[in-house]
Amino acid sequence: MEQLFHLYAARIKAFFRHHRMSDEEAADLLQETFIKVYRSAGTFQGQSKVSTWIWTIARNCMLDYLRTKKSHESLDEILEEGGSIDAWLVEPVNEEQTDMKNCVQRGFSSFAMAFPERAHAMRLAAFEGWDMDELAGFLSRTPAATREYISQCRKKLSPFLEPCRAWLEA
Amino acid sequence: MIQNKAAQDDLAWFDGLSGKTETGQGALLRRELCEIERADARQEDTAHDWQRLQFAMRREQARSGWHVFAMAASALIFFSTVYMFKPISELPKEDAVMRGMAEQVMVSETAAQDAGQLEVELQRLGVKVFRHSTAEKIELHIRLTYPVQDKVRAALETRIIPLPEQGELTVLFIQSAPPAMPK
Numbered sequence: 001m002e003q004l005f006h007l008y009a010a011r012i013k014a015f016f017r018h019h020r021m022s023d024e025e026a027a028d029l030l031q032e033t034f035i036k037v038y039r040s041a042g043t044f045q046g047q048s049k050v051s052t053w054i055w056t057i058a059r060n061c062m063l064d065y066l067r068t069k070k071s072h073e074s075l076d077e078i079l080e081e082g083g084s085i086d087a088w089l090v091e092p093v094n095e096e097q098t099d100m101k102n103c104v105q106r107g108f109s110s111f112a113m114a115f116p117e118r119a120h121a122m123r124l125a126a127f128e129g130w131d132m133d134e135l136a137g138f139l140s141r142t143p144a145a146t147r148e149y150i151s152q153c154r155k156k157l158s159p160f161l162e163p164c165r166a167w168l169e170a
Numbered sequence: 171m172i173q174n175k176a177a178q179d180d181l182a183w184f185d186g187l188s189g190k191t192e193t194g195q196g197a198l199l200r201r202e203l204c205e206i207e208r209a210d211a212r213q214e215d216t217a218h219d220w221q222r223l224q225f226a227m228r229r230e231q232a233r234s235g236w237h238v239f240a241m242a243a244s245a246l247i248f249f250s251t252v253y254m255f256k257p258i259s260e261l262p263k264e265d266a267v268m269r270g271m272a273e274q275v276m277v278s279e280t281a282a283q284d285a286g287q288l289e290v291e292l293q294r295l296g297v298k299v300f301r302h303s304t305a306e307k308i309e310l311h312i313r314l315t316y317p318v319q320d321k322v323r324a325a326l327e328t329r330i331i332p333l334p335e336q337g338e339l340t341v342l343f344i345q346s347a348p349p350a351m352p353k
Binding site for chain 1: 176177180181183184187188189190195198199200202203204205206207210211212213214216218219220222223226227230273275277302303307309344
C-alpha cells in the first residue's frame with residue numbers, strides 16, 4: 001500500500017488541484033481515493049492495469065464530490081467544456097520563447113486551463129501508456145465514444161499549439 | 171473517405187501520444203506531457219497525507235476486523251506486488267499463486283537496466299518476451315510455456331517475481347520517482 005501511495009499520490013493530488021480543488025479538498029479526496037483502494041483491494045480482479053484501476057477510483061471520488069457540491073449542474077458543465085476558448089488562448093510567441101519545448105508547454109498549459117478534463121486524460125494516456133480501451137475505462141465511455149473524445153481533444157488542442165506550428169511540422 | 175482519413179490521423183496521433191509509436195506530433199507532445207506530469211508531481215508534498223492515511227487504515231482495520239485487512243493486503247500483494255530491489259532482506263516472503271493474466275510491478279532506480287537484463291536472460295532461455303516502453307515504465311509481456319523450465323523459474327525467483335500457475339506474466343519496471351520538492 002505504501003508503495004502504491006508513493007507511486008501515485010502526488011500525481012493524483014495534482015490531478016485534483018487541476019480540477020480547481022483547494023488544498024484541503026485535494027487532500028481529502030486523496031484520502032478518500034486511497035481508502036477506497038484499500039477497501040476494494042480484495043475485489044480487484046487484475047483484469048485491468050493497476051494504474052487504470054487507481055485512476056478510475058480517483059476520478060470517481062472527484063466526480064461524486066463535485067456532484068454533491070454542484071448538484072444543479074450537469075456532469076459536462078461540472079467538468080469543463082463550453083465557453084469561449086479565446087480567454088485561454090496563448091499570445092503569439094515572442095523572440096524569447098523561440099524554442100519548441102517552451103511553446104508546446106505554454107500552449108498545453110493554456111489548453112489545460114480551458115479543458116482540464118481533456119488535458120488530464122491526455123496526460124494520463126501519455127504517462128501511463130494507456131491504449132484506447134484503457135482510456136475508455138477511465139473515462140467511463142465506450143471505445144467508440146472515446147475515439148470521438150480523442151478526436152475532439154486533438155481539434156480543441158490545435159488552436160493552442162498554433163504558435164508552435166512551425167516546429168511541430170518541421 | 172475523408173472521414174476515414176481523419177479517423178486514421180486521429181488514431182496515429184493517439185498512438186504517438188500513448189507511446190505506441192515514436193514519431194509524429196503525438197509522440198512529440200507525449201514527451202512534453204510526461205515532463206509536465208513529473209514536474210507537477212514534484213510540487214506536491216504528500217508526507218502528511220501518508221501519515222493521515224495510515225491512521226485511517228488502522229481505524230478501518232479495527233472496525234472491519236483483522237480478516238478483512240488480511241484479505242485486502244494479500245490481494246494487493248497478489249495483483250500488484252510492489253518490491254524495491256534493495257534491500258532484499260526486508261522483502262516480504264509469500265507464495266502467491268496467480269492464475270490467468272498476472273501483473274507484477276517492480277520499482278527501482280535502474281528500471282531500464284533491470285528490464286533489459288530480465289528480457290535478455292529470458293530470451294536466451296527461449297522464452298518469448300514482448301517489450302512495451304512508456305514514459306517511466308517498461309512492460310515486459312512474458313509468454314510462459316508450461317511446465318516452466320527450471321532455469322526460467324530461477325530467473326524469476328531470483329528477482330522475487332511470483333510465477334503464475336498458468337497464463338501470461340506482465341512485469342512492469344517503474345523508474346522510482348525523485349523525492350518531492352520541499353515547498
